[in-house]
Amino acid sequence: MPEETDLEELRRGTELVKRGFAQMQKGGVIMDVVNAEQAKIAEEAGAVAVMALEAVPADIRKRGGVSRMADPETVTEIIDAVSIPVMGKARIGHYTEAQILESIGVDMIDESEVLTPADNDYHIDKREFTSPFVCGARNLPEALRRINEGAAMIRTKGEAGTGDVNQAVTHQRTIKHQIRSLTGLNFDEREKWAREHEAPAELVHETAEMGRLPVVNFAAGGIATPADAALMMYHECDGIFVGSGIFGAEDPEQMGEAIVEAVNNWDDPDTLADIASGIGKGMKGEANVGMADEDKLQDRGV
Numbered sequence: 001m002p003e004e005t006d007l008e009e010l011r012r013g014t015e016l017v018k019r020g021f022a023q024m025q026k027g028g029v030i031m032d033v034v035n036a037e038q039a040k041i042a043e044e045a046g047a048v049a050v051m052a053l054e055a056v057p058a059d060i061r062k063r064g065g066v067s068r069m070a071d072p073e074t075v076t077e078i079i080d081a082v083s084i085p086v087m088g089k090a091r092i093g094h095y096t097e098a099q100i101l102e103s104i105g106v107d108m109i110d111e112s113e114v115l116t117p118a119d120n121d122y123h124i125d126k127r128e129f130t131s132p133f134v135c136g137a138r139n140l141p142e143a144l145r146r147i148n149e150g151a152a153m154i155r156t157k158g159e160a161g162t163g164d165v166n167q168a169v170t171h172q173r174t175i176k177h178q179i180r181s182l183t184g185l186n187f188d189e190r191e192k193w194a195r196e197h198e199a200p201a202e203l204v205h206e207t208a209e210m211g212r213l214p215v216v217n218f219a220a221g222g223i224a225t226p227a228d229a230a231l232m233m234y235h236e237c238d239g240i241f242v243g244s245g246i247f248g249a250e251d252p253e254q255m256g257e258a259i260v261e262a263v264n265n266w267d268d269p270d271t272l273a274d275i276a277s278g279i280g281k282g283m284k285g286e287a288n289v290g291m292a293d294e295d296k297l298q299d300r301g302v
């Protein structure tokens with residue numbers, strides 16, 4: 001007779017299954033799309049999955065106002081249009097948006113700082129859901145808090161919608177540096193580190209022993225060219241999210257394909273030179289350095 005906790009896990013999907021789905025996206029590019037037509041272009045370009053949202057982050061910045069989950073009808077059209085996994089964005093702490101996305105059958109939910117947070121103090125308890133979740137992080141304690149809440153994938157927050165890769169690099173370097181410094185600590189010192197950094201101790205020990213995050217770690221926020229995507233793979237990310245950089249480019253089809261190829265060939269500069277040649281202009285972008293605090297999306301939901 002299975003234990004009650006086993007039955008609960010079966011009902012909600014085990015951590016293993018959720019993390020396994022995230023693992024399957026490794027080495028791939030996940031592209032933001034706002035409709036079925038863009039989703040087909042992304043699939044054709046070689047995306048491993050698409051992320052359905054109301055508007056890409058660069059447009060969210062321009063438009064201002066409150067940014068919410070996409071229309072479920074549009075998300076369903078996207079699901080029907082492609083054969084690759086479809087992810088959807090919910091606001092931080094917005095249980096109901098996440099439940100709606102789960103009910104229409106998205107493959108993964110992004111509890112995203114790119115949308116206007118619904119809750120100032122609490123993230124969604126992601127363990128309550130059958131769908132796996134991805135969440136953004138700027139550093140290791142933040143990543144471990146999200147994993148503790150049930151996230152099956154972590155992505156850098158970067159500074160979404162700017163087309164400037166600077167903050168994605170900073171976040172990835174910070175996470176790697178913090179993991180490296182943990183591995184030299186003994187048990188007591190890690191316990192202290194966990195307390196001081198408001199990080200779950202058990203996950204601190206697990207990360208130190210593994211020498212990496214216990215879930216897949218993607219790059220996101222500001223990746224706008226094939227070279228940016230290759231740079232994030234050089235920084236040991238497991239894969240890439242690209243939003244504004246594809247459909248904000250002069251030629252989205254060529255840019256999409258080139259970014260996928262760049263991820264496949266990130267350590268081969270000669271091939272990267274070919275991939276990056278003659279693909280049209282990238283999105284215009286906005287530099288991260290000196291950005292006013294009120295314009296930053298990365299500080300939401302820490």
Ligand SMILES: O=C(CO)[C@H](O)[C@H](O)COP(=O)(O)O
Nearest residue numbers: 057160161220221222243244
């Ligand atoms: O939140 C995301 C990842 O799930 C966005 O898709 C990503 O950050 C997009 O940013 P950008 O438009 O700068 O590529």
